[in-house]
Each structure stands twice: as C-alpha cells, then as structure tokens.
Amino acid sequence: MLKLPIYMDNHATTPVDPRVLEAMLPYFTERFGNAASRNHAFGWQAEEAVEAARKQVADLIGATAKEIVFTSGATESDNLAIKGAALMYREKGNHLITVVTEHKAVIDTCKHLEKDGFVVTYLPVMRDGLVDLDALRAAITDKTILISIMAANNEVGVVQPVAEIGRIARERGVLFHTDAVQAAGKVPFDVNAMNVDMASLSAHKMYGPKGVGALYVRRRNPRVLLAPIIDGGGHERGMRSGTLNVPGIVGFGKAAALCREELATESARLTALRNRLADGLRGRLDEIVINGSMEHRLPGNLNISFAYVEGESLLMGISDVAVSSGSACTSATLEPSYVLKAMGIGDDMAHSSIRFGLGRFNTEEEVDFVVEKLSSVVARLREMSPLYELAKEGGKLLKMAD
Amino acid sequence: MSYSEKVIEHYNNPRNVGSLPKDDATVGTGLVGAPECGDVMKLQVKVNPETGVIDDAKFKTFGCGSAIASSSLATEWLKGKTLEQALEIKNVDIVQELSLPPVKIHCSVLAEDAIKAAIADYKRKQGQG
Numbered sequence: 001m002l003k004l005p006i007y008m009d010n011h012a013t014t015p016v017d018p019r020v021l022e023a024m025l026p027y028f029t030e031r032f033g034n035a036a037s038r039n040h041a042f043g044w045q046a047e048e049a050v051e052a053a054r055k056q057v058a059d060l061i062g063a064t065a066k067e068i069v070f071t072s073g074a075t076e077s078d079n080l081a082i083k084g085a086a087l088m089y090r091e092k093g094n095h096l097i098t099v100v101t102e103h104k105a106v107i108d109t110c111k112h113l114e115k116d117g118f119v120v121t122y123l124p125v126m127r128d129g130l131v132d133l134d135a136l137r138a139a140i141t142d143k144t145i146l147i148s149i150m151a152a153n154n155e156v157g158v159v160q161p162v163a164e165i166g167r168i169a170r171e172r173g174v175l176f177h178t179d180a181v182q183a184a185g186k187v188p189f190d191v192n193a194m195n196v197d198m199a200s201l202s203a204h205k206m207y208g209p210k211g212v213g214a215l216y217v218r219r220r221n222p223r224v225l226l227a228p229i230i231d232g233g234g235h236e237r238g239m240r241s242g243t244l245n246v247p248g249i250v251g252f253g254k255a256a257a258l259c260r261e262e263l264a265t266e267s268a269r270l271t272a273l274r275n276r277l278a279d280g281l282r283g284r285l286d287e288i289v290i291n292g293s294m295e296h297r298l299p300g301n302l303n304i305s306f307a308y309v310e311g312e313s314l315l316m317g318i319s320d321v322a323v324s325s326g327s328a329c330t331s332a333t334l335e336p337s338y339v340l341k342a343m344g345i346g347d348d349m350a351h352s353s354i355r356f357g358l359g360r361f362n363t364e365e366e367v368d369f370v371v372e373k374l375s376s377v378v379a380r381l382r383e384m385s386p387l388y389e390l391a392k393e394g395g396k397l398l399k400m401a402d
Numbered sequence: 403m404s405y406s407e408k409v410i411e412h413y414n415n416p417r418n419v420g421s422l423p424k425d426d427a428t429v430g431t432g433l434v435g436a437p438e439c440g441d442v443m444k445l446q447v448k449v450n451p452e453t454g455v456i457d458d459a460k461f462k463t464f465g466c467g468s469a470i471a472s473s474s475l476a477t478e479w480l481k482g483k484t485l486e487q488a489l490e491i492k493n494v495d496i497v498q499e500l501s502l503p504p505v506k507i508h509c510s511v512l513a514e515d516a517i518k519a520a521i522a523d524y525k526r527k528q529g530q531g
Contacts, residue, residue: 386463389444
C-alpha cells in the first residue's frame, strides 16, 4: 500500500534503520556510561561498545579501527582533515587543491585557509561532472600539501575516479583527503586500494543517526598527523576532544555494518529502481536532460532538468514527494546550484532541475507513482510556460534546449 | 518553504492561462523576466478600443508558485478595468493579497512590469505610444 508523502531525498539525509535504532537504545538508558570513564563498569561497557563500532566503521572502508576518529558529523570531519593537515604540514608547503563542485564544508574550509595565507586551487569539472586528471596533475606543485576531492557528489551523484586520484597523490607525495559521505556504503570504497589518506564519513547518510560522523586518518604509509581543531580532554588520540556520543557511535557502527553486508544487493536494487525512474520519465516527457555522468554515478541518484519548467513550481506540484531542486528559489542564496553551473549547465536549466535520491526504503510502487505524478505536473506547467510556447513556435528562447 | 493559501489556490487553479493572438491590434503583450533568473511572465490584455476597457487577459508564466500566482491574480484584476485603472495596480497590492514573503516580492514586481509592458504594447499598436 502506497503511503504518502514519499521520501526521495536520501542525499540530504536518510531515515534511521530500525535495526540501527534497536542497537542504539540501550546506550541512552541502562548503558549510559562515559567511554572515557576508566574506573567502573559503566565506562568499560561504553568503551567496549565504541570500540566495536569503530571496528564496524573501519571495516566498511577497509581501514583499521585505530584509524577512525569519531566526530559530530562530516562537516567537522572535513574541517578537521583540511585545517588539521594544513596547519600540521604548513612548513612543508602552503598549497591545497580541491574542486569547484565540492560540498560547502570543504569549499568554505579552503576559503577560510586562504585568509590565513594558504593558496588553494579550485579545479574545474568537465560537463559530466568528473574532474580532469590531467588538470589535477598539472596543478600539483612542490608546495602542494593536500588534495581534497569528494568521492561522490551530493547533487548529481557523480563518482570521481578516487583510485586514480589517490595514485596521482601518492606518486607526488601529496596527502589525499576525500569527502566520502555520499559514496561510503553505497559504492565500493577502500582506503588502501584507493590510496586515500583521509576520508570523511557521516552516519545519517547511511541510515544511522544525525550528529555523528568520522574521519579516517591513515596511520601507516604514510602516517598522517593532524593539528586538532577542538582542544580539550584529548579524546580520540588527541585529534578530537569531547565526550564521545556513545549511542550515536553505536548506531553509526551498526549502520556501517548493514551497508557493508547489503552493499552488493542494495546497489543493484537501487540502480534498477533509478533506471526505472529515468526510463519512466523519459518515456512520458520530451526535453528532459539528465545532469552528470550516468556511467560514473551513485546507484540512487538522478538529477534531471525539465526544460521550460521552473524547479520550485515543480516541487509545489508534487508536494507529496520529497525531492530537492537546483532552482535558486529553493536555496537560501537565491542563486541556482553552483554544482550544475560548474558543469557548464546554464542557469535556466539549473532552475529546472530536480534531484532524486533513492534509498533503502523506496519501492517500485513509489517510483511508478512519482513518474506518473511528475509527468502530469510537468505537462501542466509546460502548458503554462511561455518558454515552452516560444520553443514550440521556434522562437528565440531556444537555448533552453541545450 | 510554506506558501499562503491564496498562492496555493492560484497555483492549483490558475485563472486565465493561455494566449491571445499577439498580432491582433486590440491585444497588448508584455513579456518580462529572463529564464536565467528563473522567472519569465507573458501577460496579454485584449482591449475594447471604443471603451478603453480590458475585456480579456491571459498569462503564461515560467517561475515559482508565487510568480504563477502573481500573474494569475493580475489577469483576474485586469479584466473589466480601464487602462488607467489597470496602471494603478501596484506590486504591493499583489504582495498584500497573496501574503508574499519578502523573498518573493520580486514576483509581484515582475507582474506589475508585465501589466505595464502589455499596456504599452497595446498603446503602441494603437498609435498612442
């Protein structure tokens, strides 16, 4: 039985899996100890649970437990990785490389460092959203200390060639950080196979709770050192002080374990579901454009521009379906998506874009409902659109159909 | 983002969607906005040349729900008005009627611009512009 509203915004956040919640609950009440309390059973119990979760998170990405630093979320992880490495390795160089389509947690952290005297190269992306590896190679100088490139993009779901980037970074002796928030648990991701030195993770993007994340920090070949950005009791081997969020970490561990167990079957299921959505819409509507590479893409992501229709009005017409738009009207800045812009997609098509994020709890029935609903709303709004009328008349505003 | 009931009502049941023959001498067409900015409004009036009264008004809008509602409301208000009365419609009237939040005021400005552009076009055709 179809239940409304339908949630298809799983890049923004995911619901907590009931199995995750079940694992967490005891740690709010009877097992409430502080993992740093060394002198009694309450503390030991909490510490044991945290260490088990640390192993589960490490296993998801091919790391060892000691390489996992728990944080409050991926924004903090990105800050710790980039600021921590920049400050620690400042004497070695002052140059960082990142990409224009990064999450703001990376871009704004880099901008902050620029004010402190660091020099940052923001690499462009190609039309399909992928970074140009030759441009990356060319950008590396003897002053480069860190490359930060996301594993998968949160808007268009484009999966970057992480292994190739890692190889280039390793060859040139530059540290490589990747924001793997959208990729980990969704596509194969292994820090050793990919030569990743630091990776940001978030629990709530993988059916865990909000408010907990992790930074993978490589301990061997090379050992990565970070200057902490939060001072205090020296938790997490001095890299992140603060009492550990034990229930959150337990949930994160369980969520990571479930993602690992189900990755192969779930990614196949989501890819089929995503293709059903794309094919359904393409079968019913003309002049729709998929933004970003279909080949190098997260299984659950679809980002489509519906030419001649403005995104916010489209969202209004499908109010029982939760998705996102790259339209300016839906953002705080009143600017259309900077990610789509960086890919060379015009502001007009960015205004017309919708991001679908399919997840673990979406069904074929829901996809079919969304296809029908969206197609009828797009058709209605196009009848109301002067741009569609002009285009049909062969008018002058045809650059929409890019 | 939440919308006022009136915006939702206009969005769900827009008044006077459509087009009038733009080459008709009694029809004035206003096309304002830009696709890059996320809003384009086409507003048309059909004027009785003898009485100077707007007999019919139509719109087509590419834009958010507030832009659609602003233009829908504008066409509703235009019908039966003289050109002089029509030019008295101000964006603040639309803001008030639809309870538009500050970030949506530009939608009402665009609607006022579209009214003025349509009337100017009519006057130009009639040799009054």
